[in-house]
Amino acid sequence: MPELPEVETIRIGLQTLLPGSPVLSVDFDWPKSFPNAEADARQFLVGSRVVAVSRRAKVLIIGLDSGYSLVIHLKMTGQLVYVPGAAKNPSKERFGAGHPSDSLVGSLPDKSTRVTITFQDKAVLYFNDQRKFGWVRLLPSVEVPHIDFMKRFGPEPLEDTFTQKAFTTQLTRRARSRIKAALLDQTIIAGIGNIYADESLWAAKIHPETRVKDISPARLKVLRTAIIDVLSLSIAKGGSTNKNYVNAEGKKGSYMDFAHVYNRTGQPCDRCGNPIQKIRSAGRGTHICLTCQREPS
Numbered sequence: 001m002p003e004l005p006e007v008e009t010i011r012i013g014l015q016t017l018l019p020g021s022p023v024l025s026v027d028f029d030w031p032k033s034f035p036n037a038e039a040d041a042r043q044f045l046v047g048s049r050v051v052a053v054s055r056r057a058k059v060l061i062i063g064l065d066s067g068y069s070l071v072i073h074l075k076m077t078g079q080l081v082y083v084p085g086a087a088k089n090p091s092k093e094r095f096g097a098g099h100p101s102d103s104l105v106g107s108l109p110d111k112s113t114r115v116t117i118t119f120q121d122k123a124v125l126y127f128n129d130q131r132k133f134g135w136v137r138l139l140p141s142v143e144v145p146h147i148d149f150m151k152r153f154g155p156e157p158l159e160d161t162f163t164q165k166a167f168t169t170q171l172t173r174r175a176r177s178r179i180k181a182a183l184l185d186q187t188i189i190a191g192i193g194n195i196y197a198d199e200s201l202w203a204a205k206i207h208p209e210t211r212v213k214d215i216s217p218a219r220l221k222v223l224r225t226a227i228i229d230v231l232s233l234s235i236a237k238g239g240s241t242n243k244n245y246v247n248a249e250g251k252k253g254s255y256m257d258f259a260h261v262y263n264r265t266g267q268p269c270d271r272c273g274n275p276i277q278k279i280r281s282a283g284r285g286t287h288i289c290l291t292c293q294r295e296p297s
Contacts, residue, residue: 001076002058004157004191005234006245006253010080011055012235013248014125017082018050018062021119028136033114033129036138044068045117045138057153057190061144069141078127078134081250083108085122153190157227162189167224171212179215180208181282183227192227195240195262198287200226202261208281208288210296233258261287 002010023046028034036045048066055061060080062070072080108126109116115127115136127136144150154170155162170189174182182188183197192200201208203226206219215223234240239253240262246252256263260270265278269289279286 002074002245003193003196005231006239007055007058008235009239010248011053015053022049024118024120026117028115030114034136040138067141068138069144071137073134075133077130079246081126082248083124152187154188156190175213177212178209179212182212184282194284196230198262199230205292207293207295208286
């Protein structure tokens, strides 16, 4: 599933490409991917202009001048791929998924395309989702912050409000939990998933099975800094393409070239040289250096 850096990378791309664009039409092939009344789509989406693109945790929000917003959750395999109007030519070349090159080229729509939003300049935004778990919902903009799951999200780790005090306060809610489970809990911190939990814990030299209450304030300070640094680096590198993720122009992210533990089982630790191990923690495959990240006693 795309995590905060991947979704933020898409947001940055769409914020550059979409504002001011009037929507000409919308089509979909899977009702659960676009669970909206036809009358609402005609009244509040078609003919409206994009105002801004924002993000909350792993959710994208495309604000419209109709007073409505498209709320988009990519779930496990979702992609948003923007094709400029000029790219629509007889060769049907586009940016998208399924090609081994960095700038993925193929033809859209394809069998994974669930929603197609066409703009007046003939540019197209494709929502692709192989496993059909993601969705694009059209909602009044004023209601978006009050959606149940939106209200439950914890603080954004890259905002100024993510102070050491806020971080510690959030973690005390799960004082008896293992630290990796706490980091994956979206009500504690928004947007962190398996990849960046592993990377942050390695950077802070904390074993993922350590209970929150057993981590010293000094080490929690290191962990907060590690979280911010890891997420910021991934955004700078365009996110991490492990399987399905591509950015708004269909390009892969390069963060995996900089990862220290994730997907590096058996390779030497960049810090001590001992091999990276893969264990289970919080019900997930977890990459760790057992030398640097000592198991709690």
